[in-house]
Every structure is written in structure tokens, then in C-alpha cells.
Amino acid sequence: MQSTTVHRGAATRPVQQHPNTTLWSILTIEPERKGVGDDIIRHIVAPLSSQVRAGEGYRFRLSRNLESGHQTVLLHLLATDDVAKRLWKFANALAEENAATLGTVKTFHSPGLVYPPRPGEPVPEVVESAFARFGGPKGLDLAAEIGEVAMDMALWAVNRFPSLNTRSMLAALILFDTGHAMMRGPRSAVWPDRRTTSWDYYWNAHLHACTGSFGPHAAQARNAMRARIAPRIVPAHRMMVALASEPAVDIWRKRWARSMDEYLYRADKQRVSRSAQHLAMGASQHAVNGLGFTLREQAVLGLYASAWSKEIEAQYAGEERSSQPAKH
Incomplete structure (x- = not known):
């Protein structure tokens, strides 16, 4: 079984680059075997991330295409051309080395685009789209920073919680911590936009954002989802509190909440043109x-x-402690 590298064209053809020019490129890792997305993260993404040393001004994050059974992994890299070539070569070597676990893997890497765009030159469509999503160049830079925290957390979580069922409870805690950090983080009062959103409004918007692809019957689907999930909430919460009691989980939750608070604080200070x-x-x-x-x-x-x-978490945690036998 082998990995195959394909050079995939971009909408905008890159010009000849100086070796020190910073480029934005994407490596797509596409397995033929189903259900190996986590293994790609363990055996390819983790070693690659250790090669991108902190402090060099590079950015490296991942995203996953989970809608197909093959669970494609995309790696987004902001680095000089020589670093990108070295990492992509290493990625192919790792795919070959782990063929017994991953099966046949295809890799596609886009030609690097100069980033930030040079003054006076047209901005590539993919960069324009990212600017629109994250609120301009400053917003994209900040999103890349918190994206690295998210990647570090994913690298830890796929090893600590191989079971998706258990990992889903971590994901629910992270979603909660995001909303709580936005509205009640240490610096939330600095940006009024963070305090004016109600808890119910935030989660209603979250539900709509996650079900936007449901089509004309989305409202019915959301109501059915709420009804189906209602009896599962208390059992899920008991799993969440059990997970939250783990020291490593507590450390990651606090790191994520701090990062979110800092991200929104800096977005406000840099006048990023998107809501909190x-x-x-x-x-x-x-x-x-x-x-x-x-x-x-x-x-x-x-x-x-x-x-x-936070009150429910404290209540469940107290019940769990009181149910444990006393130590003598």
C-alpha cells in the first residue's frame, strides 16, 4: 500500500517566489480506507506539528471533512516555501511508514499563495473568502492562533479518548466553555458585544448554524432533535461531570477558555469586523x-x-464526592 502525491492547481496561479516569502498552502490527506481519520491525526499530523517549531512565525492547523466515510484531513500551513516542501515530503514518508494502519493514502497539496498578499496585487479568492469569514487580515491571523490551540487539543484528545462516545462529552464541555468564556470571561466586560447576547439566543443561533444544511424542513428537524435529545440530557451531564473531574480535562478546558477570552479581547482591540x-x-x-x-x-x-x-457542574461534582467512601 502506498501514498500518492498529487499537485492540485489553485484558482490563482502563484508567481515565482523568493525562498523567504511566506506562503499559505493546504495539504489534503485522503485515505481510501474508512474510519482512519483519527489514525491520520495520530500518525501524520502529530509528527508534522512537532516539526513546526514555535517562535518561527509559522502557523499550522487542521480541519476535517467528516461528511464522507473517508474522513479527509486538511492541513493548513503558513510558512516559507522550503519549510512547506520539507513538511509535505515528511507527510508522504509518514503515510508510507504507517501504511499498515492507514491503508492507501492520497495527498494533494495546493500551490502556495503569497500571504499576506502583496500591496497592489489581486487577492486570491480563497484568501478573500477567509477574510470575509474571520473579519479581515487581522481576524484571520487571530483565528489561526486559536486554531493552533484547537489542533493541540485534538492531538491530545484522539489519544486520550479513542472512543468517539467519550470524546463527544469533552466536545460538549468545550462548546459550553466557549459560550461561557465569551459572555463571562475575565475580559468580557471590555467588549459590550460579549455581554449583550443572552445564553438562550447564543445556543439557538448555534443550533441554526449547525443545521443550516437541513433545507426547507430545518425547523421541523430542529424541533424533533430537541424532543429526541431531552431525555438524554441528564445522563449526558453525568458523563460530562465524570469527564470534567479528570485533571487533564480540567487543564485543557481552562486553556481553551483562556484562549477564547484572549481571542475575543484581541479581536475587539484590533477592531475585527465580526461579532463576538x-x-x-x-x-x-x-x-x-x-x-x-x-x-x-x-x-x-x-x-x-x-x-x-457552572452551578450544575458544581452540584454534580458535589454529589459524586459525597457518594465516595470516606478515606481513613
Whole structure:
């Protein structure tokens, strides 16, 4: 079994680059075998991420196409051309080395686009789209930073929680922590937009965002989803509190909440032209996508998260402690 590399063209043909020019490129890793998305992260993404050293000004994050059975993984890299070539070559070597686990893997890498775009030159469509989504160049830079935190969390989570069922409870906690950090984070009062959104409004918007592809019957589907999930909320919450009691989970939740608070604080200071809710929701969707969950699945996890609170967490944690036998 082998990996195959294909050079895929871009909408805008890149010009000749100086070796020190920073480029934005994407590597798509497409397995023929189903259900190996987590293994790609373990055996290819993790070693690659260790090669991109902090402090060099590079950015490296992942996203996953979970809608097909093959679970394609996309790696987004902002680095010089020589670094990109070295990493993509390493990715193919890792795919070959782990063929017994991954099966046949195809890799496609886009030609690098100069980033940031040079003054006076047309901005490629893919970059324009990213600017529109994240609120301009400054917004994209900030999104890339929190995207790296999300990737680090995914690298940890796929190993710590191989079971998607258990990992889904972590995802629900992360969704909750995102909303709570946006509205009640240490710096939330600095940007009024973070405090004016109500809890119910935020989660209703989250549900709509996750079910936007449902078509003309989306409202009926959402109501049916709420009714179906309602009896599962309490059992899910008990699993969430059990997971939350793990020290490593607590560390990652706090890191994510701090990162979200800082992300929104800096977005406000740099006048990023998107609402706090839009930015928070986009970052959390990206993070939970990295954990392995589709938007449809995120809609369900959001229902668990919306019914969660710090008070419920403390209550469940207290019940769990009181049920444990006393130590003598």
C-alpha cells in the first residue's frame, strides 16, 4: 500500500517566489480506507506539528471533512516555501511508514499563495473568502492562533479518548466553555458585544448554524432533535461531570477558555469586523470538528452544552464526592 502525491492547481496561479516569502498552502490527506481519520491525526499530523517549531512565525492547523466515510484531513500551513516542501515530503514518508494502519493514502497539496498578499496585487479568492469569514487580515491571523490551540487539543484528545462516545462529552464541555468564556470571561466586560447576547439566543443561533444544511424542513428537524435529545440530557451531564473531574480535562478546558477570552479581547482591540458571537461560534465549530464531529453532531452536543452550567457542574461534582467512601 502506498501514498500518492498529487499537485492540485489553485484558482490563482502563484508567481515565482523568493525562498523567504511566506506562503499559505493546504495539504489534503485522503485515505481510501474508512474510519482512519483519527489514525491520520495520530500518525501524520502529530509528527508534522512537532516539526513546526514555535517562535518561527509559522502557523499550522487542521480541519476535517467528516461528511464522507473517508474522513479527509486538511492541513493548513503558513510558512516559507522550503519549510512547506520539507513538511509535505515528511507527510508522504509518514503515510508510507504507517501504511499498515492507514491503508492507501492520497495527498494533494495546493500551490502556495503569497500571504499576506502583496500591496497592489489581486487577492486570491480563497484568501478573500477567509477574510470575509474571520473579519479581515487581522481576524484571520487571530483565528489561526486559536486554531493552533484547537489542533493541540485534538492531538491530545484522539489519544486520550479513542472512543468517539467519550470524546463527544469533552466536545460538549468545550462548546459550553466557549459560550461561557465569551459572555463571562475575565475580559468580557471590555467588549459590550460579549455581554449583550443572552445564553438562550447564543445556543439557538448555534443550533441554526449547525443545521443550516437541513433545507426547507430545518425547523421541523430542529424541533424533533430537541424532543429526541431531552431525555438524554441528564445522563449526558453525568458523563460530562465524570469527564470534567479528570485533571487533564480540567487543564485543557481552562486553556481553551483562556484562549477564547484572549481571542475575543484581541479581536475587539484590533477592531475585527465580526461579532463576538460569530467569532466564538466559528472557533468552537472548528475545534469540535478537529475532535471528529460533524455539524449535525455538534447540534446535538450544543443541546447538552446549553443545558449545562457552572452551578450544575458544581452540584454534580458535589454529589459524586459525597457518594465516595470516606478515606481513613
